[in-house]
Amino acid sequence: MHLSFSSVIEILGIMAFTVSGAFSAMQKRLDVFGVLILGFVTAIGGGTLRDVLIGNTPVSWLRDVNTPLIILGTTIVTIAFKSSVKNLKVTLLVFDALGLGLFTIIGIQKGMAANFNPGICIALGTITGCFGGVLRDMLLNHIPVLFHKELYAVPCIAGGICYILLRAVVEPQIAEGASVVVISAFRILAVRYNWRLPRV
Amino acid sequence: MHLSFSSVIEILGIMAFTVSGAFSAMQKRLDVFGVLILGFVTAIGGGTLRDVLIGNTPVSWLRDVNTPLIILGTTIVTIAFKSSVKNLKVTLLVFDALGLGLFTIIGIQKGMAANFNPGICIALGTITGCFGGVLRDMLLNHIPVLFHKELYAVPCIAGGICYILLRAVVEPQIAEGASVVVISAFRILAVRYNWRLPRV
Amino acid sequence: MHLSFSSVIEILGIMAFTVSGAFSAMQKRLDVFGVLILGFVTAIGGGTLRDVLIGNTPVSWLRDVNTPLIILGTTIVTIAFKSSVKNLKVTLLVFDALGLGLFTIIGIQKGMAANFNPGICIALGTITGCFGGVLRDMLLNHIPVLFHKELYAVPCIAGGICYILLRAVVEPQIAEGASVVVISAFRILAVRYNWRLPRV
Numbered sequence: 118m119h120l121s122f123s124s125v126i127e128i129l130g131i132m133a134f135t136v137s138g139a140f141s142a143m144q145k146r147l148d149v150f151g152v153l154i155l156g157f158v159t160a161i162g163g164g165t166l167r168d169v170l171i172g173n174t175p176v177s178w179l180r181d182v183n184t185p186l187i188i189l190g191t192t193i194v195t196i197a198f199k200s201s202v203k204n205l206k207v208t209l210l211v212f213d214a215l216g217l218g219l220f221t222i223i224g225i226q227k228g229m230a231a232n233f234n235p236g237i238c239i240a241l242g243t244i245t246g247c248f249g250g251v252l253r254d255m256l257l258n259h260i261p262v263l264f265h266k267e268l269y270a271v272p273c274i275a276g277g278i279c280y281i282l283l284r285a286v287v288e289p290q291i292a293e294g295a296s297v298v299v300i301s302a303f304r305i306l307a308v309r310y311n312w313r314l315p316r317v
Numbered sequence: 318m319h320l321s322f323s324s325v326i327e328i329l330g331i332m333a334f335t336v337s338g339a340f341s342a343m344q345k346r347l348d349v350f351g352v353l354i355l356g357f358v359t360a361i362g363g364g365t366l367r368d369v370l371i372g373n374t375p376v377s378w379l380r381d382v383n384t385p386l387i388i389l390g391t392t393i394v395t396i397a398f399k400s401s402v403k404n405l406k407v408t409l410l411v412f413d414a415l416g417l418g419l420f421t422i423i424g425i426q427k428g429m430a431a432n433f434n435p436g437i438c439i440a441l442g443t444i445t446g447c448f449g450g451v452l453r454d455m456l457l458n459h460i461p462v463l464f465h466k467e468l469y470a471v472p473c474i475a476g477g478i479c480y481i482l483l484r485a486v487v488e489p490q491i492a493e494g495a496s497v498v499v500i501s502a503f504r505i506l507a508v509r510y511n512w513r514l515p516r517v
Numbered sequence: 518m519h520l521s522f523s524s525v526i527e528i529l530g531i532m533a534f535t536v537s538g539a540f541s542a543m544q545k546r547l548d549v550f551g552v553l554i555l556g557f558v559t560a561i562g563g564g565t566l567r568d569v570l571i572g573n574t575p576v577s578w579l580r581d582v583n584t585p586l587i588i589l590g591t592t593i594v595t596i597a598f599k600s601s602v603k604n605l606k607v608t609l610l611v612f613d614a615l616g617l618g619l620f621t622i623i624g625i626q627k628g629m630a631a632n633f634n635p636g637i638c639i640a641l642g643t644i645t646g647c648f649g650g651v652l653r654d655m656l657l658n659h660i661p662v663l664f665h666k667e668l669y670a671v672p673c674i675a676g677g678i679c680y681i682l683l684r685a686v687v688e689p690q691i692a693e694g695a696s697v698v699v700i701s702a703f704r705i706l707a708v709r710y711n712w713r714l715p716r717v
Contacts (some may be wrong), residue, residue: 142664148714150671151664160570165570170365173632174572177639182634196717227318231375234382241379251456258660260458264342264351271350314348317396370565372574420716431575434582441579460658464542464551471550514548516594 123219126297127189130216132161133209134193136202138253145257155253156192157185162249166239167224167228207215211301215265218300221246221273222293225280239277246273246300266309268314276300326497328387329410330416333409334360335391336402338453345457349396355453356392358383362449366500367424367441386500410508411501418500421446421473422493425480439477446473446500468514476500523619528587530616533609535591536602538653545657549596555653557585557590562649566681567624567641571631610708611701617699620644621673622693624665625680646673646700668707668714676700680711 138159161178168176168186195202202209208306222247228238247269254261255270266303276299283292338359342352361378365516367378395402402409424445428438447469454461465467476499483492506512538559542552552586561578568576578584595602602609623647628638654661663669676699681690704710 142716145660145665146716147660147665148716151661152717154664169369169569170374170376170379172372172572174374174574175568175633176570176572179628179631179633179637181572182636185636185640199717228379230380233375233379235362238378240365240385255455255655256661256664258458258658260345260347261351261456264354264456265345274620313389314350316346316348317343317352317399368578369569369572372572372576379694428579431579433579435574436582436585437579452567455655459544459660460547461551461656464547464656465545465556482682514550516546516548517543517552517601 119315123293126215126219127223129212130219131160131184131187132191132248133212133216134249135188135196136209137213137250139195139251139301140199140203141257143196143199153219155256156195157188158256159249159253160184160188162218162252163220164224164249166248166252167227167245170244171227182206188198197227200301207227210305214304214308215297216302217269217304218297219274221276221300222280223260235281235288237283239274242280243270243273252280265316266313268312269304271314272300272303272307275303320340323493326415326419330419331360331384331387331411332391332470333412333416334449335388336352336395336409337413337450339392340394340399340403341457343396343399350372353389354397355456357388358456359453360384360388362452363420363445363447364424364449365454366381366448367427367445370444371427371441373427375400413502413507414504415447415497416468417473418476418484418497421476421500422496425498435481439474439481441444442480443470464512465516468512469474469504471514472503472507473499475503496506521608526615526619527623529586529612530619531560532591533612533616534649535588535707536609537650539592539597540603540651541657542699543596543599552596553589555590555656556595556671557588558656559649559653560584560588562652563645564618564624564649564671566647566648566652567677569687570631570644571627573627573643610705614701614704614708615697617669617673617704618676618697621700622680622696625677629694635681639674639681642677642680643670643673653692664717666713668712671705671714672700677701685717 118210123298135156139152141159142155147155162183165176165178168174190305221242224242225238228241235242247263250263250269251261276296279299280292280296283295287295335356339352339356342355343361347355357420361384365376365378368374421442424442425438427445428441433441447463451464451470454463476496479499480492480496482493487495535556537550539556541559542555547555561584565576565578566656568574579593621642626644627645628641633641647663649662650669650696654663675697680692680696683695687695
């Protein structure tokens, strides 16, 4: 099996999103099935919602058994080694930020392939990157952290605008790589310096 | 650009629904991104759910950039002038009620176009009119007000029955206009006199 | 009208799921419309989510007016005779368990018809059987009981594995019947002996 650079990032992103969902579920004292579902929903919720809105059905994880297996394996490891996994905080943040970047760009590309308006494409990218976390929070009976605590969407929108602009001037792969870096770096800085949007 | 009477009502309805979502979000102290998403979900959630259930994909707002722009503009104005907007209570109620009426009839028409049973068409109309508010309340971690506080669905069902009956005897546009008036007037009276359904 | 054995079980299952949703809604003191919607969502939510993920749209209840009518009738009877219905606890548990079994197998069959991987088919069966209850709990502002209290999914997965294995060796109808019995019996025993999954 040959893995491209972006499939490696995609796998790391799926793993980081799964860990985030699984930990949120463990904090609420769910059982093992609940932890698995929360890992799953966090990892594939955004892309699933995007595919349903576009009409790209069957949604991708139904046709690709690898993603569910990666999520299942990650959840088992997270449950079995929860304290060790917790100590990987910085590593997980980096993977999560890279995943956020890549998922956003994948969402934008799906929108462009369907000839949607660039603004709509950026919205689809943001949904892909962020709405797994929204579904996770809805299932756990929280107001989504994305709406009042965490700066998640702004990096996606900023990186999405970069991507659309860069696509007009450089090769697609360079535009993709640069935009993933913009989103990831922006997200990591937002966590590091606790940046927030103003409340109203 | 030529605007028909019903597109004017549709725009006013989208604006009123957006304001309702944005205000609910501000009450929960969300950040500006959260307020925007709540405005958006309240305005287009019902129609999006309907389109996904029918399989009318890509859902309409992906192909029509005007609706997202109206919602974005309305949210910005709502945030910037929140006290002035709040004072427009009666105006907003009227727009909201007109929007409810028109969205319900649009939903019924989509069901009729797909040759569904009239009862199913009325259900689709009610989903179109009411379920943006249900999604808003789910995201804000409330039990939807539609299920225990507000009389929203009964006007839609009553007006939907009117529409189905009138379609058999008068011209489509007259049936549409009359039913929108029935739904709006019923909804306004329900708010004015605090009508509720019995709890069980 | 000729009713096969599995359509009888399907109707009993829909009725039991509706009663479960309606009772949860009444405990939260919803109004009659809220009780109806909760009955409806609990009964058809799982199959609807499955159909949306696969792209089997319009979802089945839009094209089949009988299911909504059964749900409407069941809700009315549940509201009118709530104390009598409550006393049918054991009967309802049996119907609910039979419904869970049948809905799971129907979901698996839809996955097999679309040529998905067997593991994905079992996931679709579990979604069909269990996610109406998840949507019910989300609407009522609970963490879904399926994720921390009730053993619902494990019987579906166990019965789903049975079904996939039996399909390879016996006739489809025998595989179906046996697997429905496995799921139902497992679920009834789980309730009777209060079996739970470990929390983490």
